[in-house]
Amino acid sequence: MSSRSKKNNAMKKKGEARAIKSGRDTGVKYSAKRKIPLTLLLSLVAPLTVCVFGPFETYSGNMGEFLFSLGDFLPLCILYSLAVSAVIFAVLMLLDGRAYDIACAVVLWLSVMLFAQRYYLNMGVNALAGDGVGTTEAEPAAAFFNTVLWIAVGVAFVAAAVLIKKKNIAPFFVSCAVVLIVILAVQTVGFTALSFTTDVYTPVTDRMQDASGDGGKDEVKEPQILTYENLNEVSKGKNVVFFLIDRFDVRYFESLQKSNPGYLEGLDGFTFYNDYTSLYCRTYPAVASIVTGKENDFQDTRLNYFKDAYSDGGHLRAMHDAGYDVNLYTEQYYAYDDASYMSEYIENLSGVNGYVIDDSNALCADMLRLSLSTCLPFTLKDVVGQMSTPEFNAHAVYETDEPKFDADMKNVYDYITQNELVKTESRGQFTFIHIFGCHTPVVYDEEWNEIPEKDKKRNDTAMALRQSLTIIYEYMEQMKELGLYEDATIVITGDHPAALSDTKLIGEASKSDNGTRVTAMLFKKSGDSGTKLKTSKAQVSQDELWNTIYESAGLNSLKDGDSFFDISEGEQRTRRYLFEMSVTLEDKTRADEIVEYRITGSARKAENWQIVKRTVVGKIYK
Numbered sequence: 316m317s318s319r320s321k322k323n324n325a326m327k328k329k330g331e332a333r334a335i336k337s338g339r340d341t342g343v344k345y346s347a348k349r350k351i352p353l354t355l356l357l358s359l360v361a362p363l364t365v366c367v368f369g370p371f372e373t374y375s376g377n378m379g380e381f382l383f384s385l386g387d388f389l390p391l392c393i394l395y396s397l398a399v400s401a402v403i404f405a406v407l408m409l410l411d412g413r414a415y416d417i418a419c420a421v422v423l424w425l426s427v428m429l430f431a432q433r434y435y436l437n438m439g440v441n442a443l444a445g446d447g448v449g450t451t452e453a454e455p456a457a458a459f460f461n462t463v464l465w466i467a468v469g470v471a472f473v474a475a476a477v478l479i480k481k482k483n484i485a486p487f488f489v490s491c492a493v494v495l496i497v498i499l500a501v502q503t504v505g506f507t508a509l510s511f512t513t514d515v516y517t518p519v520t521d522r523m524q525d526a527s528g529d530g531g532k533d534e535v536k537e538p539q540i541l542t543y544e545n546l547n548e549v550s551k552g553k554n555v556v557f558f559l560i561d562r563f564d565v566r567y568f569e570s571l572q573k574s575n576p577g578y579l580e581g582l583d584g585f586t587f588y589n590d591y592t593s594l595y596c597r598t599y600p601a602v603a604s605i606v607t608g609k610e611n612d613f614q615d616t617r618l619n620y621f622k623d624a625y626s627d628g629g630h631l632r633a634m635h636d637a638g639y640d641v642n643l644y645t646e647q648y649y650a651y652d653d654a655s656y657m658s659e660y661i662e663n664l665s666g667v668n669g670y671v672i673d674d675s676n677a678l679c680a681d682m683l684r685l686s687l688s689t690c691l692p693f694t695l696k697d698v699v700g701q702m703s704t705p706e707f708n709a710h711a712v713y714e715t716d717e718p719k720f721d722a723d724m725k726n727v728y729d730y731i732t733q734n735e736l737v738k739t740e741s742r743g744q745f746t747f748i749h750i751f752g753c754h755t756p757v758v759y760d761e762e763w764n765e766i767p768e769k770d771k772k773r774n775d776t777a778m779a780l781r782q783s784l785t786i787i788y789e790y791m792e793q794m795k796e797l798g799l800y801e802d803a804t805i806v807i808t809g810d811h812p813a814a815l816s817d818t819k820l821i822g823e824a825s826k827s828d829n830g831t832r833v834t835a836m837l838f839k840k841s842g843d844s845g846t847k848l849k850t851s852k853a854q855v856s857q858d859e860l861w862n863t864i865y866e867s868a869g870l871n872s873l874k875d876g877d878s879f880f881d882i883s884e885g886e887q888r889t890r891r892y893l894f895e896m897s898v899t900l901e902d903k904t905r906a907d908e909i910v911e912y913r914i915t916g917s918a919r920k921a922e923n924w925q926i927v928k929r930t931v932v933g934k935i936y937k
Contacts, residue, residue, distance in 0.1 A: 344412055351408075353488050356495040357419055358404035360426040366396035368502040369433065369686030375515040379617045380704055380936050382648055383711040384518045387672050391679040413477070416484065420476035423491050424469045429690040430498050436461060437689060437905075458693040465692045519711075520669060537666055539654040542717035544663040545642045547734035549794060550744035553841070554803040555639070555868050556790070557745070559605070560752035560783045560835075561598060561722070563809025565589055565919075567753055567780045568835040578781060581788040583800075584843035585807070588879065591836035592856045592890050592918050593811050599936070600624075601810035602650035605857065606631050606643065606747060613909055613932040618652050625656035630861050631745075635660035637870050639743035646722045646749060648708060665717040678710040700768045703756065722751045724779075725763050728786045736793040743868075750786060752809070753779045776813075801844040804867040806860070807837040817897045821912060822921035832892065833918050838879060840867045854888040854917060855879045890914040892924070895935055907935045 370392050374385055403422060410418050479487050509515060514522060520538065549556075569589070571578060595601040600611040600620060607629030611620050628635070635641045642663045645651065654664050672678055681702065688699040705722070713719050721727075727750050751758075756773040759765060761782065766772045787807060794800040812832040816823070822830045836855065837848075863878040865871065882888065892912040900906050908931045916923040 345415060347408065350415070353419065353492055354404055354407045356492055356499075357407060357422045357426065358400040360495050360498055361422065361429055362396040362399040362403070363499070364426070364429050364433065364502065365686050365690055366392050366399065366683060368506060369689060370682040371506060371515070372509065373682070373685055373689070375509040375513050376934075377936060378513070378515065378519075378522070379652075380648060382519060382708040382713075383670070383672060383678065384520075385515055386518070387675065387711075388679045388682050391675060392683060395679065395683065416476040417473055419488070419491070420472040421469070423495070424472040426495060426498065428465055428468055428692075430502070432461075432465075432692060433690045434501075436464070436692075461693045520667065537655065538652075539658065539664045539666050540647060540713055540715055540719045541643055541645060541651070541654050541661070542663050542665045542715065543644070543720050543730055544665070544717050545640070546644060546663070546720075546730055546746075546748075547736050548642075548739045548744065549736050549746070549797065549799055550640070550741045551738040551799075552742040552744075553639075553868055554743070554794070554799055555634070555745045555805075555864060556794075556803060557747040557806045557864075558787050558790075558808075559602065559645070559747065559749040560780070560807065560809050561750065562753040562776075562811060562813055563780070563783075563807075563835045564753065564776075564813040565591070565833040565835045566813070567776055568837075570777060571780055574777070575781075578784065579848055581784065581791065582807075582837060582848045583791075583839075584846050585805075585837045585839045586849045586851050586879075588836040588838065588851050588853060588855050589833075590852055590854050590918055591808070591834055592832075592892055592914060593809065593834040594857045594891065594893055596811050596814055596832060596892075596894050597935070598646070598649040598810050602645055602749060605810065605860070606645075606650075608861065613907075613930075613935060616937040617935075621652050622656055625651060625654075628657070628660050631657070632660045633873055634743075634745045637743070637873065639745045640739070640741045641745045642747070644720045644722075644727075644746070644748045646705065647719065648704065650749065663717075663720070665715040665719075668714040670711045670713040672710050673712050674710060678707070681707055681710070703754065705751070722749050723758070724751050724782055724786065725759050728763065728782075728789070731786060731789050731793075736790070736797060738797060738799070748790075749810075750783055751779075752783050753813070755779075802841050803839070804841045804864055805839040806864065807835075808860075809834045817895075820896070820910065820926070821894070821924040831919055831921050831924065832894070838863060838867075840880075841869070851879075852884045852917075853879060853882045854886065854890065855882055856888075856890040858890070887916050890918065892918075898931065900931070906931050906933055908932065 367389070371385070371389060374381060374389075407415065407418055407422070475487060568587070593601060594604060594610070599617065603621060603624045604610055607624040607627065609620075609624035609627060609629055611624075615623075625631075631641050631643065640662050641660055643657070643661050644663065651657075654661065658664060684699045685702065685707075688696050688702075691698070709721075709723075727748070753776045755776065757766060757775050757779045758773075759782065760772055761778060772778065791800060791805070794803060812834045815830055815832065819830065821832065859877050859879055859882070862874045862876050863880065865873040866878045866880060890913075892914060894910040894912060896908045896910050898906055898908045908929055910926060911928040911930075912924045913927045914924055918924070
């Protein structure tokens with residue numbers, strides 16, 4: 316070595332010594348070749364966790380909830396993952412010394428914590444469905460601990476990168492690499508297992524066809540969907556109209572009674588039953604159980620429950636056999652999967668020729684938001700915004716002879732206002748209309764403009780109820796103009812009340828209202844009109860609903876038991892309610908539990924609710 320080189324090395328060492336002494340250590344200088352292995356690992360793990368493994372596992376675990384296929388979004392997710400990885404890799408490769416050390420520590424922190432949050436630290440998070448994906452039921456103390464843990468791990472990683480001695484930096488990063496490899500291995504094993512043990516790669520239309528038959532090739536049927544067909548038709552004879560406002564809690568209606576009683580003047584001839592209990596707490600299986608009378612024991616899949624319920628038909632088939640044209644307007648996935656089971660008694664059906672994704676980038680973005688919501692700490696989950704299953708499924712536009720019915724409020728309102736009711740020659744018509752109702756997020760304001768994300772109005776269930784009644788009033792006003800209102804039997808109710816909480820039992824969810832779950836029920840008997848809204852405190856339930864419809868419509872031969880009209884206000888009765896509760900099992904995994912309640916006396920008092928049985932059923936949406 317030349318004397319000049321020796322001199323330069325000596326000066327360099329002196330400079331580094333002064334930097335260390337003054338607290339300005341710039342860290343080890345790394346060659347590009349030395350940086351590549353760790354940098355590559357760091358750039359891959361977090362993007363793969365959020366953009367690939369997360370969406371894949373969410374989809375494979377909830378296939379029954381989606382009306383589209385894995386191939387409709389996963390390739391784009393992989394591309395986004397690669398793009399993010401490339402950015403991280405480029406940034407890290409541009410850095411050197413202490414800046415590189417700190418940047419690596421930050422990326423390592425995110426990689427570890429995003430993985431840990433998704434698989435081990437979430438409590439009470441809605442993985443899908445319900446009122447808002449990304450919301451949490453975590454207690455404040457748990458949320459605080461979660462935040463502290465994230466901060467503590469981040470500080471520890473950065474401090475280690477800053478304070479660790481140069482001679483130990485290599486072993487430190489080797490340890491980091493091992494951690495990253497373990498995270499990748501765990502997720503890769505899960506990915507592989509799901510690939511071989513589920514139908515995740517089977518297109519959704521093929522899964523629908525398989526479920527339509529009995530398993531043999533010759534038994535496969537073409538799936539069908541429910542359309543808007545006949546929605547503007549009423550019979551010149553008898554009409555039974557059933558309006559289902561999703562999540563129509565009694566509290567919402569009573570709040571409207573107090574705040575704006577004039578808004579209820581359109582309920583001509585109706586009786587409000589303020590102590591009515593539905594059977595279930597969720598749209599699935601509530602809608603199917605209401606229209607068919609078939610209960611779900613949650614031991615089988617959602618698809619098989621629908622097949623069993625609608626193949627029999629229950630009350631819908633009974634109305635058809637009694638001479639009524641039956642039209643069912645409800646949501647695919649929540650209320651049915653394949654309408655071909657109903658072909659013998661439902662009028663508004665159409666075959667499915669396939670589907671297209673309206674916006675692949677938007678679907679991919681929604682799946683990434685869903686994945687990110689499970690990876691973020693509790694305090695940041697709301698940044699992804701509220702989402703619901705229908706928003707995901709709206710991206711799948713089915714190709715049919717007639718448009719598929721959509722319970723979206725504006726769609727129903729536009730159809731009813733743009734297609735006036737007309738009389739048909741049928742001697743009876745049964746019409747069931749399901750609207751999105753009081754679920755959050757509330758998508759439209761009262762002028763039917765879409766509400767922006769983050770706007771507080773997206774939680775305004777009072778406005779959503781007013782919108783729901785606006786739709787119903789428009790329909791009933793057109794019936795009056797045709798002279799068909801007085802003789803009609805009209806039901807306005809909900810499929811279930813507000814959940815209040817997915818993790819708290821009756822009486823625990825709210826101090827102000829005792830946490831009870833009561834559904835609003837409005838009933839207009841045939842022949843009733845020209846009278847103001849009445850209120851009844853009779854203790855009625857879903858069990859008597861169809862007997863009440865049959866009696867009102869003059870179909871007493873179908874009536875089997877009491878109707879609302881047979882139950883006096885002072886009569887103390889016993890009713891059932893099945894609550895779906897999210898629980899944590901001993902192995903720390905989440906599961907759904909069905910809590911069966913016996914309600915003795917008024918359902919408006921928490922002390923009257925007693926637990927009869929609790930059954931862990933795994934996942935509701937099997």
